[in-house]
Amino acid sequence: xxxxxxxxxxxxxxxxxxxxxxxxxxxxxxxxxxxxxxxxxxxxxxxxxxxxxxxxxxxxxxxxxxxxxxxxxxxxxxxxxxxxxxxxxxxxxxxxxxxxxxxxxxxxxxxxxxxxxxxxxxxx
Amino acid sequence: xxxxxxxxxxxxxxxxxxxxxxxxxxxxxxxxxxxxxxxxxxxxxxxxxxxxxxxxxxxxxxxxxxxxxxxxxxxxxxxxxxxxxxxxxxxxxxxxxxxxxxxxxxxxxxxxxxxxxxxxxxxx
DNA sequence: AAATTGTATAGCCTCAATATATACAATTAT
DNA sequence: ATAATTGTATATATTGAGGCTATACAATTT
Numbered sequence: 001x002x003x004x005x006x007x008x009x010x011x012x013x014x015x016x017x018x019x020x021x022x023x024x025x026x027x028x029x030x031x032x033x034x035x036x037x038x039x040x041x042x043x044x045x046x047x048x049x050x051x052x053x054x055x056x057x058x059x060x061x062x063x064x065x066x067x068x069x070x071x072x073x074x075x076x077x078x079x080x081x082x083x084x085x086x087x088x089x090x091x092x093x094x095x096x097x098x099x100x101x102x103x104x105x106x107x108x109x110x111x112x113x114x115x116x117x118x119x120x121x122x123x124x
Numbered sequence: 125x126x127x128x129x130x131x132x133x134x135x136x137x138x139x140x141x142x143x144x145x146x147x148x149x150x151x152x153x154x155x156x157x158x159x160x161x162x163x164x165x166x167x168x169x170x171x172x173x174x175x176x177x178x179x180x181x182x183x184x185x186x187x188x189x190x191x192x193x194x195x196x197x198x199x200x201x202x203x204x205x206x207x208x209x210x211x212x213x214x215x216x217x218x219x220x221x222x223x224x225x226x227x228x229x230x231x232x233x234x235x236x237x238x239x240x241x242x243x244x245x246x247x248x
Numbered sequence: 249a250a251a252t253t254g255t256a257t258a259g260c261c262t263c264a265a266t267a268t269a270t271a272c273a274a275t276t277a278t
Numbered sequence: 279a280t281a282a283t284t285g286t287a288t289a290t291a292t293t294g295a296g297g298c299t300a301t302a303c304a305a306t307t308t
Contacts, residue, residue, distance in 0.1 A: 012266060038284055049268045054285075070285040071275025088230035092237070093244050095223040099216045100245035106212035110245055113216065114238055120217050121224035121234055136297060162253055173299045178254075194254040195306025 001037050005046055013048060017056035025065050025076055026084075036066060036074040063087075125161050129170055137172060141180035142187075149189050149200055160190060160198040187211075
């Protein structure tokens with residue numbers, strides 16, 4: 001499986017694995033029902049402890065991307081994009097809420113927030 | 125000096141002190157040039173190490189609210205509200221940028237972001 | 249000169265995060 | 279059946295950051 005681990009940056013191994021697999025799933029390179037390499041096989045490939053791959057898979061399972069079954073293996077779940085979207089929306093809401101709180105304390109208006117939002121994200 | 129320390133919540137003591145003094149300054153209860161209690165005096169009042177009050181004062185100094193001079197004491201700086209506002213703006217910008225990035229990845233439009241911004245901050 | 253004030257360096261303690269080892273349970277393959 | 283393979287559960291370092299403290303030092307005031 002095509003996974004690159006860089007010990008250079010401080011990002012934990014299990015997160016590097018999880019996010020790369022997550023990307024593959026979201027991009028359709030790993031399809032629904034497809035079996036992932038077993039935790040031990042992947043661990044051997046990457047020369048790490050298989051408990052670390054387990055940690056990565058747990059992360060993916062928690063986020064609804066895969067499902068694991070004792071003795072059988074781990075498989076890509078049917079992707080519920082709606083749920084994914086909802087989760088991202090929640091994250092965005094908390095960011096916007098903090099932005100609003102900060103603005104209120106500093107006497108910055110909601111209108112300015114809207115302008116900033118465009119300014120910061122429009123420049124692409 | 126009127127400062128309440130609660131060991132109950134997990135907020136560190138030095139931050140509790142810093143934020144309470146920050147509020148007093150922003151509300152005008154502590155005025156420009158006014159001397160703060162010395163680190164040691166405040167520490168004795170609060171029954172903590174004076175290195176913790178120093179930590180709090182350092183925080184305040186870093187944020188431009190006070191200035192300290194060896195042998196003399198610590199004093200409230202002239203409040204440059206413009207600078208304070210700019211700093212808050214930067215913080216807000218980074219929040220909005222992350223919100224934008226997340227939205228892009230999840231296929232959420234900028235328009236929706238604007239709606240969310242109002243929804244989250246309008247409902248008060 | 250003594251008292252008071254802030255500064256600097258170093259240490260300790262705790263806690264969470266990361267990665268691991270090892271024993272256990274379920275399924276599959278032979 | 280039974281061996282091999284797969285995931286699970288529990289316990290154990292290890293590390294690093296955060297928070298608080300102690301103590302020695304420097305500058306100013308009294």
